[in-house]
Amino acid sequence: MKTPLLLRHLFDYAMTYFPNQEIVSRTHHGMHRYTYEEYGARTRQLSSALAKLGVEVGDRVGTFLWNDQYHMEAYFGVPAMGAVLHTINIRLPADQIAYIINHAGDRVLIVDRTLWPLLAPVREQLTSVEAILLTGPPQSTDPVSNAYDYETLIAEGDPHFAYPDLDENAPMGMCYTSATTGNPKGVVYSHRGIYLHSLTLGLANTLALSMQDATLPVVPMFHVNAWGLPFAALWFGCKIVLPGPAPQPKTLLDLMAEEGVTLAAGVPTVWMGLAKELEAQPTPLKLRAAVCGGSAAPEALIRTYEERFHIPFIHAYGMTETSPIASVARLKSHHQSLPASEQLSVKSSQGLLVPGLTIRLERDGQDLPWDGEQAGEMCIQGPWIADEYYRDERSAATFIDGWLHTGDVAAIDKEGYIHIVDRTKDVIKSGGEWISSVDLENALMAHPAVFEAAVVGVPHPKWDERPLAFVVLKDGATVDKSELVTLLATRFAKWQLPDDILFIDEVPKTSVGKFLKRALREQYRNYLA
Numbered sequence: 001m002k003t004p005l006l007l008r009h010l011f012d013y014a015m016t017y018f019p020n021q022e023i024v025s026r027t028h029h030g031m032h033r034y035t036y037e038e039y040g041a042r043t044r045q046l047s048s049a050l051a052k053l054g055v056e057v058g059d060r061v062g063t064f065l066w067n068d069q070y071h072m073e074a075y076f077g078v079p080a081m082g083a084v085l086h087t088i089n090i091r092l093p094a095d096q097i098a099y100i101i102n103h104a105g106d107r108v109l110i111v112d113r114t115l116w117p118l119l120a121p122v123r124e125q126l127t128s129v130e131a132i133l134l135t136g137p138p139q140s141t142d143p144v145s146n147a148y149d150y151e152t153l154i155a156e157g158d159p160h161f162a163y164p165d166l167d168e169n170a171p172m173g174m175c176y177t178s179a180t181t182g183n184p185k186g187v188v189y190s191h192r193g194i195y196l197h198s199l200t201l202g203l204a205n206t207l208a209l210s211m212q213d214a215t216l217p218v219v220p221m222f223h224v225n226a227w228g229l230p231f232a233a234l235w236f237g238c239k240i241v242l243p244g245p246a247p248q249p250k251t252l253l254d255l256m257a258e259e260g261v262t263l264a265a266g267v268p269t270v271w272m273g274l275a276k277e278l279e280a281q282p283t284p285l286k287l288r289a290a291v292c293g294g295s296a297a298p299e300a301l302i303r304t305y306e307e308r309f310h311i312p313f314i315h316a317y318g319m320t321e322t323s324p325i326a327s328v329a330r331l332k333s334h335h336q337s338l339p340a341s342e343q344l345s346v347k348s349s350q351g352l353l354v355p356g357l358t359i360r361l362e363r364d365g366q367d368l369p370w371d372g373e374q375a376g377e378m379c380i381q382g383p384w385i386a387d388e389y390y391r392d393e394r395s396a397a398t399f400i401d402g403w404l405h406t407g408d409v410a411a412i413d414k415e416g417y418i419h420i421v422d423r424t425k426d427v428i429k430s431g432g433e434w435i436s437s438v439d440l441e442n443a444l445m446a447h448p449a450v451f452e453a454a455v456v457g458v459p460h461p462k463w464d465e466r467p468l469a470f471v472v473l474k475d476g477a478t479v480d481k482s483e484l485v486t487l488l489a490t491r492f493a494k495w496q497l498p499d500d501i502l503f504i505d506e507v508p509k510t511s512v513g514k515f516l517k518r519a520l521r522e523q524y525r526n527y528l529a
């Protein structure tokens with residue numbers, strides 16, 4: 001049958017089979033809990049309220065929210081009615097926020113009242129926004145024009161609102177990804193793409209998400225759909241645990257323990273912060289999967305979780321343009337008998353491409369063999385891979401002949417495991433050779449005194465660029481520079497070693513908690529000049 005693959009089918013299935021399952025959310029005022037059934041009625045009320053406001057199929061509805069129950073309602077309430085869920089990164093600078101709202105042409109915004117002060121300064125610049133729905137209790141800072149109280153508005157909505165039939169290729173959501181220079185670039189997701197992406201998260205070769213799980217997306221719901229977890233989790237009947245406003249490691253740990261979380265997902269810095277907290281406060285957890293992606297997970301971090309805390313660690317790779325999950329590092333059956341150290345090197349790779357996608361490595365226009373040695377740019381194709389940036393001339397540089405050029409340099413081994421060497425923009429080009437910043441960082445972070453390490457290339461008069469390492473020590477730990485150099489010298493050739501190692505208090509982070517190497521590069525541009 002040619003049944004269209006629509007998000008409303010995920011929603012209907014979840015409502016039919018799991019009406020009593022729970023969605024739990026940390027809020028500004030304690031915990032909020034309700035069943036899928038109650039969630040479903042409110043979600044339809046939201047859709048109906050949006051329709052009354054004039055939102056039509058194809059219109060963009062922006063969200064400016066934490067990971068909470070309101071965001072969860074928008075996640076299905078907006079696309080199921082045919083509108084487009086535009087999740088806005090609340091941590092972007094105000095001018096970029098204004099740019100993306102205008103560029104997407106959002107007609108309605110759903111905003112957490114406590115976040116309104118971030119939007120207020122650019123309100124006058126927003127050219128397309130006709131209505132603002134405010135969640136949470138009234139604040140003195142609330143906007144006055146075209147603003148509605150979310151609860152009051154949806155109370156008048158129809159809890160039986162009927163969802164329309166749509167073309168499966170119709171857009172259901174969009175998310176902007178940061179660009180090295182210039183404004184963020186918009187990626188549009190289709191119903192079909194997200195339906196298939198959600199399905200893959202249930203595969204045993206990937207996350208094996210199921211109705212046995214309690215899922216906690218730490219990754220923000222404004223960052224590539226929280227890696228698709230909210231869609232798949234609801235479809236498969238997971239308990240959904242949402243961490244609410246600005247969760248700190250201790251809060252996350254308590255939530256995991258109290259709500260029996262089995263699968264949580266976040267970037268490496270989240271897992272590093274949690275590891276510190278777990279050391280300080282050993283807590284029994286039911287976690288069966290610590291899912292980590294967004295940047296390379298250091299081997300030492302994986303070892304800490306697997307060997308010290310006995311929590312299985314799953315390393316995944318993806319990007320905004322890939323919806324995002326593109327590859328997941330799970331062991332093949334013949335790896336099971338390998339010693340732990342060899343298993344670790346499989347687990348710290350970016351893993352195997354998920355079923356449904358196609359990949360190739362390209363360098364200077366040529367395809368490279370999968371020999372684990374030769375590194376080139378990964379190019380990916382598949383049903384949940386974007387084929388352009390939304391109304392953006394920069395599309396031509398990234399989407400070429402039907403392939404997404406990821407900007408990530410990798411080698412693929414004979415078994416198919418992807419080993420990312422670096423981002424094209426982070427790889428250090430020294431005297432015509434490439435030095436992987438990721439490999440150096442991994443080696444530094446394997447030292448027991450090191451909490452974080454970032455390596456960047458800075459201009460050098462003779463070699464073009466040379467590596468400079470930045471190290472953050474664990475609380476109370478000390479180590480000599482020379483000891484770190486000796487450690488690196490056991491694994492790297494002399495020309496690959498950093499020209500200097502600098503101790504700093506913190507590695508600068510992006511809006512989603514990744515290392516912001518660009519900031520270090522700019523700050524230390526003249527260090528070796």
Ligand code: ADP
Binds near residue numbers: 406
């Ligand atoms: P941003 O450029 O803002 O970080 P994305 O969130 O889309 O945007 O990031 C995607 C990029 O993150 C990938 O292109 C890759 O460089 C990096 N990345 C994601 N997951 C991993 C991983 N497991 N290992 C190494 N790099 C990763």
